[in-house]
Amino acid sequence: MKNSEIEIVFQPYGSRSKYPSGTIIMVAAKTLGVDISSLCAGNGTCGKCKIRIQRGTEGISSPTEKELKHLSQKELKAGFRLACQTKLRSSATIFVPERSRVGKQRLQTEGLNVPVKPSPLVTKHYLEITPPTLHNVRSDEDGLLDTLRIKHGLDNLRVDYETAKTLPIKLRKAEWNVTAVVSEKRIIDIEHGDTSERCFGFAVDIGSTKLAGFLMNLNTGHVVAVAARMNPQISLGEDVLSRISHVMMHGLNALRELHEAVVSSINEMIAECCEKANVGTGEIYELNFVGNTAMQMLFLEIWPQYTALSPYPPVLRRGIDVEAAQLGLTSHPRANAHYVPVIGGFVGSDSVADLMAIDMLNSEEIVMDIDIGTNTEIAVGNKDSILIVSCASGPAFEGMEIKHGMRAATGAIERISVDPDSLETHYRTIEDAPPVGICGSGLVEAPAELLKAGIINMTGRFNKEMAKKTDRVRTTPEGWLEYVIASKEESATDSDITITQADIRELQKAKAAIRAGAEVLLRRMKLTKDDITTLYVAGAFGNYIDAESARTIGLYPELPLDHIKFVGNTAGTGSRMCLISKQMREYAERISENVRYYELAVDPDFQSEYIKASFLPHQDMSRQPFVTELLKRHGRVP
Amino acid sequence: MDDDKNTKVFEKLTQAVITGDCAMAEEGANDVLNKGIPPYDAVINGLAEGMKVVGEKYEKKEYFLPEMLLSADAMYAGLNILTPHIKSEDKQKGKVILGVVEGDIHDIGKNIVKTMLTVAGYEVIDLGKDVPVAEFIEKAKSEGAKVIAMSTLMTPTLMSMKAVEEKLKDERLKGKVKTIIGGSAVSETWRANIGSDAFGADAMEAVDKIKALVSSITAAAEALKQEEKKTTDEK
Secondary structure, eight states, X not given: OOXXXXXXXXXXXXXXXXXXXXXXXXXXHHHTTOOBOOSSSSSSOSOOOEEEEEEOGGGBOOOOHHHHHHOOHHHHHTTEEETTTOEESSOEEEEOOGGGBOOOBOOOOOBOOOOOOOBOSEEEEEEEOOOOOSSSOOOHHHHHHHHHHHHHOOOSOEEOHHHHHHHHHHHHHTTTEEEEEEETTEEEEEEESOOTTOOEEEEEEEOSSEEEEEEEETTTTEEEEEEEEEOGGGGGOSSHHHHHHHHHHHOHHHHHHHHHHHHHHHHHHHHHHHHHHTOOGGGEEEEEEEEOHHHHHHHHTOOOGGGGSTTOOOSOOSOEEEEGGGGXXXXXXXXXXXXXXXXXXXXXXXXXHHHHHTTGGGXXXXXXXXXXXXXXXXXXXXXXXXXXXXXXXXXXXXXXXXXXXXXXXXTEEEEEEEOTTTOOEEEEEGGGOXXXXXXXXXXXXXXXXXXXXXXXXXXXXXXXXXXXXXXTEEEOTTSOEEEEEEOTTTSSSSSOEEEEHHHHHHHHHHHHHHHHHHHHHHXXXXXXGGGOSEEEEEETTGGGSXXXXXXXXXXXXXXXXXXXXXXXXXXXXHHHHHHHBHHHHHHHHHHHHHSEEOOGGGOTTHHHHHHHHTSSSOSOGGGOHHHHHXXXXXXXXO | OHHHHHHHHHHHHHHHHHHTXXXXXXXXXXXXXXXXXXXXHHXXXXXXXXXXXXXXXXXXXXXXXXXXXXXXXXXXXXXXXXXXXXOHXXXXXXXXXXXXXXXXXXXXXXXXXXXXXXXXXXXXEEOOSXXXXXXXXXXXXXXXXXXXXXXXXXXXXXXXXXXXXXXXXXXXXXXXXXXEEESTTOOHHHHHHHTOSEEESSHHHHHHHHHHHHHHHHHHHHHHHHHHXXXXXHX
């Protein structure tokens, strides 16, 4: 008999349900709200969704190639599999180990708060209109426009066709007491009675991995509700380039699919915020979007192929306005959606937002801005001239490609210190929970601490001799060295949490790309690090990095610590600023026009700078006087 | 004993490269010239041997870019002294056409492969970056090279590798000219998909696979020659 229905139980939750035979474990988990961690959204590439099959091992699919890459023989024998790869053909009990559970995520939605005086594009005006009489016959339109001109000083407005259709009914039903919704000289709606207090907009930061949405009161410029989601496009490609490749290979339907995926998540955030703040989606009249150039194209359904090929030209550079309804967004039917301008193919409106938040275009002093992410953008200059580069730094600092890497969530190790004498370690986790893995800020601190303690040297190599001094330094089954940060007993997982030689190499690659970008940029602008008065560090995990550790590994040019400012995720800040202020939209256009893009890959010095910057902190120690001092104190350099 | 003396010098060069010691490499190279050891032997058994160890350490993650840089510096320090003394007929193991494919301009990885190939004794025709599809094939024809090595960092430009493979087929060169692909965006799956002859996961593996490709071509050519000889003999 063919068994078409199976029962899957998830432990330790005890949730269970029936599924068709052949269901993928991850899919089943989702339907029950069992959150299994995943960075690659089911691609089988991140290896974070390890689960153990406790019962029902007879009906499971054999391990895929991807699983074999992430699971050791020992794990396979113990019943461990990847939830996103494994199909079940018989009833089973699945245990979700602590390390694969999603804790409360620290999705950074808040960035620098820059006070901006609201001057929204949409305004609402309560009107008491005198109805027409036989002695004074005027059109409904004139009644509306006259009142707006005389009482509110608004000139040259026009009634939208869609508004006109029901205008006569609405005016009379409301006994001529209505609220006009004015968007850029257009009357986009007429509402019953006085609704002028209820004027909302929605600002979005479209990140390649995370989405953040802000419901805002356009009259006051205040945020009334916030929501965050993972970017669902991840399931069609982990990074922006693989998403573009997906479109190139599968054509327009794939482009539509990517567009619809992100729109539906944005609609979810809108619904969530509206519910929290008791606002109707029809009360959202304006939306604003910020994101990198690939996100712009995939969100607006623009063919992205040629931007991904040298010389990487963007399709649209200027800001663009689209009817929100045309994009499938849930809001007022005549709401406008604005996408903030970009600078280049790899420098998007998220960078424009960065520079806007730190007001770089008006800066007298020379400043540098580094926005750390999978692509790291670096800008340097002042009001006279600004140059920007994009570095392919990769996702190592986000925990990808790192054995025990994870996002900033409950149980993530965010602070690490290593005692140079005992070689023992102290760490702190998010919410002081038992450790599950290491997040970005920990991944900056670990190499800095290991370097100071002499466990790794300036080339990033583990010192074999240290294995004789402490059990914490040991050899992995792959044959490379690693340092144990938390033992199996302390950790919430069933394995030790370590940082391996391979991890250090990945981090070196990422930091070398960033540092080399900064060095080449300075040279190109004929500046030195000493010309920089303030170094702004932006990016999802920017706020949490320890400035000194980052300096110790040479992540950025060496500056006194009080010159370094962390500004967090400014993309969201910029999106909010552009939602509530016309002037800020104009400012964004000016940034896009005036900031010049420089292609690092064609710079003759980039390669040698990259290799020099792959040392910890740098091969050229004359650029690192502070770190030289620091390492001297620790007896690491003579 | 001559061999013993040579071995010692070779070992010095090997160690100099492994530890990235330029002074020691120069000293070793001068020893080679002073003692009348054939400089080509010193490159192959000394410097190249050192780079081989470096490559192995690189694969084991023990070495990384910084160590590669130091070792390459030491290697070039020795090479600069020895090269002017190498007889030209000693130089050639084979020609390799190398480049970053059309649409991509990221070439650090390609340059590492170039260094490794050069020291292993190959003549590398470096076409640089953003190399048009046709140029790979034209160069292979005009240079008489039997191996084309292509690299890319970015996924969208994977398609350019496919275009080269297709053009090779169109020109009926597939099999006569072998290809190898590499770079961050490339995988064994992609190699199988486009029908390339080899995939090098890193610089070291690329050099090993290119060696294998060259010897398979040489073997095939030998076999063909034998075959032809047999046919002529039969006639």
